[in-house]
Amino acid sequence: MMPDLFRTLAFRLTLWYAGIFTVSSCVAFVFFYFLVSHTILNRIDQDLLDKANGFSAVLSVKGVAGVKNLAVLEARAAGEKKSFFRLLYPNGQVFATSHMAYWKNISVGEAAVNDLISGTKNVFETVTLSPGSQQVRVLYHRSGAGVILQTGLSMETYSHFFVAFKRVFIVAMAVVVLLSALCGWFLSKKALSGVGAVTETASRISGSNLDARVPETGNQDELDYLAKTFNKMLDRIAGLVANIREMSDNIAHDLKSPITRIRGLAEITLVQGGDKQAFESMASSTIEESDRLLDMINTMLVISRADAGEGGFRFEPVDLSTLVIEACDLFGPVAEDRGVQLECTTAARAGVMADIAMVQRCLTNLIDNALKYTPARGRVWIEVDAGPSDWVEIRVHDTGEGIREADYERIFERFYRVDPSRSEAGAGLGLCLARAIARGHGGDVTVTSVLDGGSCFSITLPKGNVRVI
Numbered sequence: 001m002m003p004d005l006f007r008t009l010a011f012r013l014t015l016w017y018a019g020i021f022t023v024s025s026c027v028a029f030v031f032f033y034f035l036v037s038h039t040i041l042n043r044i045d046q047d048l049l050d051k052a053n054g055f056s057a058v059l060s061v062k063g064v065a066g067v068k069n070l071a072v073l074e075a076r077a078a079g080e081k082k083s084f085f086r087l088l089y090p091n092g093q094v095f096a097t098s099h100m101a102y103w104k105n106i107s108v109g110e111a112a113v114n115d116l117i118s119g120t121k122n123v124f125e126t127v128t129l130s131p132g133s134q135q136v137r138v139l140y141h142r143s144g145a146g147v148i149l150q151t152g153l154s155m156e157t158y159s160h161f162f163v164a165f166k167r168v169f170i171v172a173m174a175v176v177v178l179l180s181a182l183c184g185w186f187l188s189k190k191a192l193s194g195v196g197a198v199t200e201t202a203s204r205i206s207g208s209n210l211d212a213r214v215p216e217t218g219n220q221d222e223l224d225y226l227a228k229t230f231n232k233m234l235d236r237i238a239g240l241v242a243n244i245r246e247m248s249d250n251i252a253h254d255l256k257s258p259i260t261r262i263r264g265l266a267e268i269t270l271v272q273g274g275d276k277q278a279f280e281s282m283a284s285s286t287i288e289e290s291d292r293l294l295d296m297i298n299t300m301l302v303i304s305r306a307d308a309g310e311g312g313f314r315f316e317p318v319d320l321s322t323l324v325i326e327a328c329d330l331f332g333p334v335a336e337d338r339g340v341q342l343e344c345t346t347a348a349r350a351g352v353m354a355d356i357a358m359v360q361r362c363l364t365n366l367i368d369n370a371l372k373y374t375p376a377r378g379r380v381w382i383e384v385d386a387g388p389s390d391w392v393e394i395r396v397h398d399t400g401e402g403i404r405e406a407d408y409e410r411i412f413e414r415f416y417r418v419d420p421s422r423s424e425a426g427a428g429l430g431l432c433l434a435r436a437i438a439r440g441h442g443g444d445v446t447v448t449s450v451l452d453g454g455s456c457f458s459i460t461l462p463k464g465n466v467r468v469i
């Protein structure tokens, strides 16, 4: 399903791109406008000042008549609609002017005259000749002879610049908006093309087909990284799905066998119509098989709860050395039966905070395995290491068949058994349970092994805040 165009990332990126570009261009234009208008205004002010200084000089040499003549000449030269002048006494009374027909609306600014009287040499004003018409820049200048000169200059150049600027601004902005939108669309489409490939691959993946992969460009950019991460995620999911399938097969197999046995026995007993003894034997076999099934199901529940952090462990101070000695005593007869030598070395102080029943279960699983996978005349020895670190370690060594490195992690998975023929008794849950218990205590169970040389399973548990027990 394609998303609505207006909701697409490409569309929103284009909007952002065009927006940012337009705003930046506006800022640049405004900056340019102020720079140019300031320069033009400075230029006009400078012209007015030059003119005022000229008038002042003529006034001091030739008097008012000379200034008037100069003004008339200048006004003619520049055009009477370009500039004007007035000469006033400090009380504001006008005593000489240029031809003022065009400038009659411009009065004498009282505030400006007052400023001059209070000491300011030049006062500039911008006034509008009549509403909507051009602007005029006016200078009030105090000349040496106690005369105030008011002179004005039309701001035609300024208005021309403003009109031209407006035109250029509108056209340029239209071009900028259009171009930036096009560029934005093109760039966002190009940048997001890799995302499209991921989406396309994701849509091809279904529960049964996890083979599709996103093509990796090798550009080492974000999209290549996204593709690689996505593919790695797919690999992990494919692995997990395969594991789940294998686990379901194993569960089905492990549940099916005892149930088939129970059913078979019941059927034979019924068909043969045996005596009371035959029925009693069937009942006891059924109980035995059911216990095995219940045990398996309970173990699965314990693992699930411990994995989910809801193990409900009852922590109390436990001395692991005592626990190991008791376990050795318990397994002594089994080891003897199997012709395997069982020994243990313990440390003086091996206190941890733990659920004693659970740690016992964890330890017995490891010892049981060590004895199970070690042939006669082999050796199993257990060490408790409670060195100066924050951990107590129990190592269960054996001289058994060993484990391939590739299986180091797999043997801790539910129902995983290295020997698929299941020649030894067991459901493949022992190590998984042992690890879940150790992890539930903040520790772990790990393995190192030499194929056909023996294995060493290690339980590490944190000492926690247990003092000497």
Ligand code: ADP
Residues within 6 Å of the ligand: 365, 369, 370, 373, 398, 400, 401, 402, 403, 411, 412, 416, 417, 418, 419, 425, 426, 427, 428, 429, 430, 431, 432, 455
């Ligand atoms: P099982 O009930 O099959 O013993 P576990 O979870 O206890 O299940 O062990 C998983 C597998 O790990 C076993 O099937 C076995 O192949 C392997 N394994 C466990 N302990 C040992 C050991 N001490 N030596 C060799 N292989 C072992």
